[in-house]
Amino acid sequence: MNVLIIFDTRYGNTMKLAKAVAEGASGVKNAYVRLMRVEIIEPEEIINKNDRWKAAVEEYKTLPLAGKDDLRWAHAIVLGSPTRFGNMTAPLKMFIDRTSSLWLNGELEGKVGGVFCSTSSMHGGNETTLLAMMLPLFHHGLIIAGLPYTTPGLATTGRGGTPYGPTSVSGPMSDQGPTGEELSFARSFGYRIATIAGKLFDRG
């Protein structure tokens, strides 16, 4: 069974969450995991002006670009994004907006979906970004899974981690974390997504 994780990042926080989601998903028997990126739309000189963007984007660029065939390949599709004004980033939205042909044919219907994100502030879009990312997944007919409150620490977290999906709160300089607990939520989420996809699709 195939798990596709597509995400965007600039400071690297969402990338750390994405790797933890991938790690969790990989722990499920018969799970094949692809960690993929979307297009970078800023000019290189803008990225290079910020040393931390530059370092994170250098690593991000080594990941393969996601395309429509990857979406077809997947039994579970997980989207991750930094929060931008309470919403996902433009490059991730642009990627989604190019999937109309799949939507027309209902090609993604019945697959498992999930979302994760990173914000600077606790209440600056942590949950709205997750909900916004769910909307196109619903339009495509995916079956959305979140993170249940039996996940250790979720009911008491003072930072990231929501029942809608894992998150991190990176602070005003975007340089804090993800914490060990935020990463453990991301791993649990990846494991859960792959487990559900396995139950629905694994015939092995």
Ligand SMILES: Cc1cc2nc3c(=O)[nH]c(=O)nc-3n(C[C@H](O)[C@H](O)[C@H](O)COP(=O)(O)O)c2cc1C
């Ligand atoms: C243009 C822009 C808009 C942002 N908007 C928000 C926001 O609405 N709420 C928030 O908490 N953080 C906001 N941030 C901060 C990022 O969401 C935060 O730094 C996040 O951790 C970045 O994730 P990344 O490390 O994966 O790039 C914004 C950052 C930028 C550059």
